[in-house]
Amino acid sequence: MMAPSKSLQPVLQKKVDELFLHWLSEPGTQRLLQACLQRLLDQTGGPGGDAPAPQPPWGPPQSGQPRGAARLQPCQPSPQPPLSPLQPPRLPQAPQASGSPRWLRPSKSLQPPKSLLQPPRSPQSLLPSTSLQPERSPQAPKRSLRASYPDCQRTIPRPRSGPAAATVQLESSTRRGVPQSRGVQRRREEPPPAAAAATSQDIPAFYFPRGRPQDTVNxxxxxxxxxxxxxxxxxxxxxxxxxxxxxxxxxxxxxxxxxxxxxxxxxxxxxxxxxxxxxxxxxxxxxxxxxxxxxxxxxxxxxxxxxxxxxxxxxxxxxxxxxxxxxxxxxxxxxxxxxxxxxxxxxxxxxxxxxxxxxxxxxxxxxxxxxxxxxxxxxxxxxxxxxxxSYEHFYVIYCKFWELDTDHDLFIDAQDLARHNDHAISTRMIERIFSGAVTRGKKVQKEGKISYADFVWFLISEEDKKTPTSIEYWFRCMDLDGDGVLSMFELEHFYEEQCRRLDSMAIEALPFEDCLCQMLDLVKPQAEGKITLRDLKRCKLAGLFFDTFFNIEKYLDHEQKEQASLLRDSDSDGPELSDWEKYAAEEYDILVAEEAATDPWDDGYDAELTPVDQKLSPLRPALAQRPFFESPCPLSDVDLYQYNSEEEDEDEDEEDEDDEDLPPS
The missing domain is CATH 1.10.238.220 (Recoverin; domain 1)
Structure with missing residues (x-):
């Protein structure tokens, strides 16, 4: 029993399509397709037509052929009724005493004579005979009708009564293995129809994997x-x-x-x-x-x-x-x-x-x-x-990773990643990230750790859930069985932990049925009870959908906002900053301010370190109102004559070593 066929993966399907397009654009392939199309048109008699009926070897000559190429058409004896044009003439033979006539007996050899296998030497050989019977010498052996006409198969019904009962019905069939005479199989070549001529034109190349050639390049x-x-x-x-x-x-x-x-x-x-x-x-x-x-x-x-x-x-x-x-x-x-x-x-x-x-x-x-x-x-x-x-974006990503990587080996495990954003992401989603659904490399499966490169994908996807790659990232994590569809079971699997975390925070959570109705109204899937990747990409609030099931902090932030304001933000036109750019700009200012606050010789002004991006200027007033911006202590409170003890000196040396491990801001 054959195994059921499996659909190709998207990557393999793309390669197959690319190979097919490249193959179809080859000139040799085009000529082959044209020859096959012309052969089909010849067999069917043109587009939309039927194949012409084959002419019998004894019928009248076709139009356009020379008169000397007319086929033999013997006549029937007068006592017998005339046969139809599709029936061959019966050879006049005397009935035998034993049983059926001799010309009805099967022949010992089904091979036609050599005279039928060779083309005629002159057109006179194909002229019809003037007598009623074919000419042959008296000493020539008698040939059966089956040997003379190898393409005919006889069906003789039992005679009942009347002269019409002796009519012989013949069926034309093609016998395999029997050579055909050129005179019998000769056929006039018909000119191709107009539709076939139109399709025989060369198809121009339409697939250019290395770019379309340009004649303007000198x-x-x-x-x-x-x-x-x-x-x-x-x-x-x-x-x-x-x-x-x-x-x-x-x-x-x-x-x-x-x-x-x-x-x-x-x-x-x-x-x-x-x-x-x-x-x-x-x-x-x-x-x-x-x-x-x-x-x-x-x-x-x-x-x-x-x-x-x-x-x-x-x-x-x-x-x-x-x-x-x-x-x-x-x-x-x-x-x-x-x-x-x-x-x-x-x-x-x-x-x-x-x-x-x-x-x-x-x-x-x-x-x-x-x-x-x-x-x-x-x-x-x-x-x-x-x-x-952007170097600022690199600085934000690396500092976030450095905070989680306690041993500084450029690898973090599930416990380290769970500390991101104050344990905002659920444990079940952390497990899915380390399951290999969105990571590459064998270190994840062997040691349960992800590298800095994997963390870059995680952080960008976490902070901006509107891009196609981030939607695919979280869809892969939520698709537990990998069937390309988010079922109700998978949604409930992630929402259970969200309910427990909300209960621990003394916040009443919506029942799963009510939450499910809200999410289905939000996404509007095409198939009932199934949410596909296409549905989420078409939805403008995919971030709200994902945060509802595995990010508790952002879920509560969305609950405080009205859905109309979320739609208004997503529909705004113009060169607006993306969610990732907003997050990176805000976090960079925070990191620079924290570094300035820890420097005892800083006067509180960091104009050279602050980015001068014009697009980030609207974010400055909002950042200035954050409560964690603390002005450094005035110099009057600092005792310049107070010396530190040896233990304090050692602590300061350790802090200096930690600061050297961070990139320059």
Whole structure:
């Protein structure tokens, strides 16, 4: 018994569709399909028509054939009734004494004579006979009708009465293994109908995995500019510092200099020769026709057509070393890798929509990553690029992780993660996060720990539940059986813990039935009793749905707000800050203020450390009203002549060591 067929995973289905589109766009495949279509049209007699009835070998000649090609049509003896045109003539034979006539007896050999297998030498051989019987010598052996007409099968009913009872009914059938005569099977080729001619046109290519070719690109002019640029360098060799001018000569943004340098093999020798670079760039221009394909080709490993996280490290290391907004980070080289890890995870969080861990040209083309790379040249303040490269966002994420990672081994377990935001997330959801539903790597399954890279995905998804990736993140966690549907059992599984936590806080919780009615009215699923990922993405209040089932703090915040105000906030147009940008800006100001308050020599003014982002200016009044902003103690209360004891000195040394482990703000 065969196993039931399983539907392909989304990633495999995408690959199958991509292969089919590539196969269908090949010219050889198109010609094959056209030939099959023409063969079907010939068999059916054109679109919407029936196949023409086969002409018998003894019928009249078809129109358009020469007169000499007419088929044999013997006549019947006068005593017998005339046969229909579809019946062959009976050979006149004398009835035998024993039983049935001889011409009705089966023949010993079903093979036709050689004369029927060979084409006629002249048209006169196909002319009809002038006598009533076929001419043959008296000494020639008599041939049966089955041997003469191998394509005919006889059905002879028993004679009843009357002359019509002797009529022989014949059926035309095709016998396998019996060679056919060319004269019998000859058929006039009909011209193709108009519809078939229209479908026989060449289908233009419509699938371009490496970009649509452009006729406006002058490769020779680009190569000439590159040669002139290399001529200005010593020995026509370019180092990493010179690659900015080479990138401009190639027509690329400035910060493509790192991928161009490493793509030409500069990491092995420290410099790139003009001949090697031109050979590499000519190959790129010949095979890649847009920026996404070129960027992937420069960074990918040989034999691959996608990018993995490790492929972005050389590119981002060059950004850290050369961007003016990150010049202060040069002195803290130990934080280079952590900043690069944060940016890489944010890139995959936004660009890699298939959750495969591999960024393809199509995904990169649909994202805004390359536009942000081009803005690196124009924007000197790295914090303005909030989508991927903001250092303030990295500072917030890393400080939050550092607070949870008590042993500072860059891994946290379930107990550490449960302390996030004062135990706001339920225990059952923490267990689902560590179950491997949204994390990669074997360390989660073996040791029950997640890395800093996994924490980046968790924090962004927790603070902004409106993005497609965050909705997919929490949907995967709530889908216990992995069937792609949130059932009522799964919703009740998470809501039970929420009710217990509300009861411990002396807050009356809604019964599950009432809460379920509210959530179904909120989401409006297409299928009754089932909530799919499509339903949640279509709903504008997916964050309220998720917080109701596993985040107690945000659930209470939503209860204090009216649903109309939530909808008004979600429908607002214009370049408004996302929930993640609001959270990062607020937390960064808090961290900077706490650092300023702990510094005894700080005068309370941190204008240089405060971000000057114009988009964050509306948040300043709200942050100034927070109660935890405490002004530092006045200098009059400080006794400058009081010395600390040895124990206090040791405590201060330990605090200084802890502060050195944090990145510069």
């Amino acid at each position: 490769t020779d002019a680009v190569i000439a500019r590159v040669e002139r640029t290399f001529a200005e360098f010593p020995q026509e060799r370019a180092t990493m510092d010179d690659m900015g001018r080479v990138a401009k000569a190639c027509g690329c943004p400035l910060y493509w200099k790192g991928p161009l340098f490493y793509g030409a093999g500069g990491d092995r020798t420290g410099s790139v020769s003009v001949h090697k670079f031109i050979a590499m760039w000519r190959k790129v221009l010949r095979s890649c026709h847009d920026d996404a394909a070129k960027f992937v080709h420069l960074l990918m490993n040989p034999g691959c057509d996608y990018l993995v996280p490790e492929d972005f490290v050389p590119f981002l290391q060059d950004v850290v070393n050369s961007h003016p907004g990150l010049s202060f980070l040069k002195e803290a080289s130990e934080f280079h890798s952590r900043y690069i890890t944060t940016v890489i995870q944010r890139i995959f969080y936004t660009v890699n929509r298939s959750w495969s861990g591999r960024i393809t040209c199509a995904e990169l083309r649909r994202s805004s990553f390359l536009q942000n790379v081009a803005l690196l040249e124009q924007e000197s303040d790295i914090n303005q690029l909030t989508d991927f490269f």
